[in-house]
Amino acid sequence: MHSNNDSKYFLNGILQKDRIILSKAITLVESTNKDDQKVAEELLQACLSLKKSSKRIAITGSPGAGKSTFINAFGKLLLDNNNSLAVLAIDPSSSKSKGSILGDKTRMEDLVGNNQCYIRPTASNNNLGGVARNTRAAIILCETYGFDYIFIETVGVGQSETMVKNMVDLFLLLLLPNSGDELQGIKRGIMEMADILLINKSEKENEITAKVAAVQVKRALHLQEASEKDWIPQVINISSINKIGFDELIKQVDAYFLKIESSGFLSFNRNQQDLFWLEENILEELKQTFADNKNVVHLKKKLEEKIIQKEISAVQAAKLLVEKFLEK
Amino acid sequence: MHSNNDSKYFLNGILQKDRIILSKAITLVESTNKDDQKVAEELLQACLSLKKSSKRIAITGSPGAGKSTFINAFGKLLLDNNNSLAVLAIDPSSSKSKGSILGDKTRMEDLVGNNQCYIRPTASNNNLGGVARNTRAAIILCETYGFDYIFIETVGVGQSETMVKNMVDLFLLLLLPNSGDELQGIKRGIMEMADILLINKSEKENEITAKVAAVQVKRALHLQEASEKDWIPQVINISSINKIGFDELIKQVDAYFLKIESSGFLSFNRNQQDLFWLEENILEELKQTFADNKNVVHLKKKLEEKIIQKEISAVQAAKLLVEKFLEK
Numbered sequence: 001m002h003s004n005n006d007s008k009y010f011l012n013g014i015l016q017k018d019r020i021i022l023s024k025a026i027t028l029v030e031s032t033n034k035d036d037q038k039v040a041e042e043l044l045q046a047c048l049s050l051k052k053s054s055k056r057i058a059i060t061g062s063p064g065a066g067k068s069t070f071i072n073a074f075g076k077l078l079l080d081n082n083n084s085l086a087v088l089a090i091d092p093s094s095s096k097s098k099g100s101i102l103g104d105k106t107r108m109e110d111l112v113g114n115n116q117c118y119i120r121p122t123a124s125n126n127n128l129g130g131v132a133r134n135t136r137a138a139i140i141l142c143e144t145y146g147f148d149y150i151f152i153e154t155v156g157v158g159q160s161e162t163m164v165k166n167m168v169d170l171f172l173l174l175l176l177p178n179s180g181d182e183l184q185g186i187k188r189g190i191m192e193m194a195d196i197l198l199i200n201k202s203e204k205e206n207e208i209t210a211k212v213a214a215v216q217v218k219r220a221l222h223l224q225e226a227s228e229k230d231w232i233p234q235v236i237n238i239s240s241i242n243k244i245g246f247d248e249l250i251k252q253v254d255a256y257f258l259k260i261e262s263s264g265f266l267s268f269n270r271n272q273q274d275l276f277w278l279e280e281n282i283l284e285e286l287k288q289t290f291a292d293n294k295n296v297v298h299l300k301k302k303l304e305e306k307i308i309q310k311e312i313s314a315v316q317a318a319k320l321l322v323e324k325f326l327e328k
Numbered sequence: 329m330h331s332n333n334d335s336k337y338f339l340n341g342i343l344q345k346d347r348i349i350l351s352k353a354i355t356l357v358e359s360t361n362k363d364d365q366k367v368a369e370e371l372l373q374a375c376l377s378l379k380k381s382s383k384r385i386a387i388t389g390s391p392g393a394g395k396s397t398f399i400n401a402f403g404k405l406l407l408d409n410n411n412s413l414a415v416l417a418i419d420p421s422s423s424k425s426k427g428s429i430l431g432d433k434t435r436m437e438d439l440v441g442n443n444q445c446y447i448r449p450t451a452s453n454n455n456l457g458g459v460a461r462n463t464r465a466a467i468i469l470c471e472t473y474g475f476d477y478i479f480i481e482t483v484g485v486g487q488s489e490t491m492v493k494n495m496v497d498l499f500l501l502l503l504l505p506n507s508g509d510e511l512q513g514i515k516r517g518i519m520e521m522a523d524i525l526l527i528n529k530s531e532k533e534n535e536i537t538a539k540v541a542a543v544q545v546k547r548a549l550h551l552q553e554a555s556e557k558d559w560i561p562q563v564i565n566i567s568s569i570n571k572i573g574f575d576e577l578i579k580q581v582d583a584y585f586l587k588i589e590s591s592g593f594l595s596f597n598r599n600q601q602d603l604f605w606l607e608e609n610i611l612e613e614l615k616q617t618f619a620d621n622k623n624v625v626h627l628k629k630k631l632e633e634k635i636i637q638k639e640i641s642a643v644q645a646a647k648l649l650v651e652k653f654l655e656k
Contacts, residue, residue, distance in 0.1 A: 048639075283615060310377055313372050322614055322617055
C-alpha cells in the first residue's frame with residue numbers, strides 16, 4: 001500500500017487503468033508545489049522507462065471550424081473499432097478574449113461517458129512553456145495507461161500549433177469550405193505543418209465551394225518542398241454531421257502510420273521532438289532560476305530606473321544582469 | 329575626423345542627416361561581430377541619451393492586403409505635408425515559404441527616390457529575438473536622424489505582431505473587404521492589438537462588401553474590454569489606389585497622437601515597452617551565455633543520448649544542465 005505522495009501509488013493506479021488516479025496524476029504533474037513536482041518527476045521517469053506508445057494526433061483549426069463535432073465523430077469511429085482514446089485539449093487563448101475549448105462537451109456526446117474514452121483539458125492559466133510541459137507530461141501518463149490514440153486539440157493561433165507539432169506523430173488541420181484569400185496568407189504556416197487537411201462542413205449544400213476549397217488547398221500545398229518523411233499531405237472533404245469522408249480519413253490515417261512506422265520516421269521524429277523539448281526546457285529552467293535569484297533583484301530595480309531615464313539600453317542592462325547572475 | 333570603427337563617426341553622420349552613414353550604422357547594429365557590437369552599443373547609448381522621438385507606427389496585415397500600396401499612398405501624404413518618413417520592414421517568413429516583403433519596391437514608387445523618405449528592410453535570416461533587437465536599434469537610429477514618422481511594416485503572422493506591438497505607439501491593421509469567418513478567429517488576437525483598422529480595397533466596385541466588413545469588424549471590436557489608453561479603435565474604409573478614406577485616416581492618426589501625448593500614455597507605454605524588452609533581452613542573453621559555455625557541452629551530449637534511450641526526461645535533463653551551467 002502506497003500513500004498518494006508516492007510515485008508508485010500513481011504508477012500502479014495508472015497501470016491498473018484507474019481513471020481517477022490518472023486524473024490525479026495529471027493534476028500532480030500540473031502542480032507548481034515543489035514536493036508535488038518531485039513526485040511527478042519520479043512518476044514520469046518511471047512511465048518513460050516503460051516505453052509504452054500511443055498514436056499521437058494533433059487536431060487543430062480556427063474557432064468555428066467544428067473541432068469538437070469532428071472529434072466526436074472521428075473519436076466514435078475509433079471507439080467503435082475497439083480502440084481506446086484520450087482527448088487532451090490545450091487552450092492558450094488570447095489574454096483579452098478568453099476562449100472556451102471543451103467548454104461545450106455537449107458536442108462530444110458520443111465520447112463523454114464511453115469508458116474507453118478519456119477527456120481532459122490542460123490547465124491554461126499558465127504561460128505557453130508551462131502548458132507545453134504539462135501537455136507533454138499528460139501524454140506520457142496517457143500512454144502509460146495504454147490508450148491506443150491520443151488527440152491533442154488546440155485552437156488555431158500560430159504559437160500553439162508550433163508547440164503541438166512538436167508533440168505529435170500526425171497533424172490534422174480542419175478548414176472551412178471558404179475559398180480565396182483565407183486559405184493563403186495567415187494560415188499558410190499552419191497549413192504547411194499539416195499531414196492531413198480536412199475541408200470540414202462539406203455537406204451537400206456546400207458541395208461546390210467545398211470542392212473548390214479542396215482544389216485551392218491542394219494547389220497551395222503543391223508549392224511546398226517535398227517533406228522529409230516522404231508523405232504527400234492529403235486533402236479530404238468531410239462532413240462531421242453527415243459522416244461524409246470518414247472512411248477515406250481512417251484509410252489515410254492508417255496509411256500514414258504504416259508508412260512512418262516502417263520507414264523509421266516515427267521514432268526518428270519522436271527523438272527529434274525530445275531534443276527540441278530539451279532546448280525549450282533549458283530555456284524555461286534558465287528563466288526560472290534567474291527569476292528566483294535574489295542577488296539580481298536589487299540591480300534589476302536600479303537598471304529598470306536607468307532604462308526609463310534613457311541612461312542605459314535594455315540590451316546593455318540585460319548583459320549586466322546576466323553577468324551579475326553568473327558571478328562566482 | 330573619426331574612423332568608421334568609432335561610434336562618434338556614426339553619431340555625427342546621423343546627426344548631419346547623412347543617409348549613407350545611417351545605412352552603415354543599421355548594418356553595424358545588425359552585425360554579429362563582437363567588435364562591431366561594442367561600437368554599436370556605444371552608438372545606441374549615445375543616441376538614447378539624446379532622447380529624440382518620432383511617431384512610431386506599425387503597419388500590418390496578411391499577404392495580399394495591400395500593405396506596400398497603402399504605405400506608398402499614406403507615406404506620400406505625410407511627405408506632401410512636409411514630414412519626413414522612415415519605413416522599416418520586418419519579414420519573419422515561414423521557414424518553408426520564403427516571403428518577399430519589400431521585394432516589390434515598384435509599389436512604393438512615390439517614396440523611393442524622395443529625399444525625405446528612407447526605406448530599409450531588417451535582415452531576416454535571423455531568429456525572432458535577433459530581428460526584434462535589430463529593429464529596435466534601427467528605430468533608435470532613425471529617431472536620432474530626426475524622422476517625423478517611422479513605419480514598421482510586418483506581415484500578418486501571430487508572433488511578429490506581438491513583437492511589433494511592443495515597439496510602436498500606434499498599431500494600424502489592414503484588412504481585406506471579405507466578410508464572415510475570416511474576420512473572426514485566427515486574426516482575432518491581432519485585431520485586438522489594432523488602434524486603427526483599415527478595410528483596404530474599398531473601391532466603388534467593392535463598396536457593399538467593404539461596408540459590411542467594416543460593420544462586422546466594429547461589432548467584433550465591441551466585444552472587447554475598454555482599453556487602458558482610453559481610445560476606441562477606429563475602423564475606416566480606404567482605397568489606396570483611389571485615395572479614398574485618407575483624410576479620415578490622417579484625422580484619426582492626429583487625434584490618436586494628440587490623445588496619448590496629452591494623457592501621458594505615450595511615454596508610459598514606451599517605458600512599459602522598454603521594460604518588456606529588458607525581460608526579452610535577459611532571456612536572449614541567458615540563452616546565448618548558456619550556448620557559449622564549454623562546461624556543459626559534454627554533459628549535454630551525454631544527456632541527449634539518455635533522453636533518446638528514455639532513461640531521463642527532457643525536463644530532468646534540462647535541470648541537470650542548468651545546475652552544471654551555474655556551478656561555482
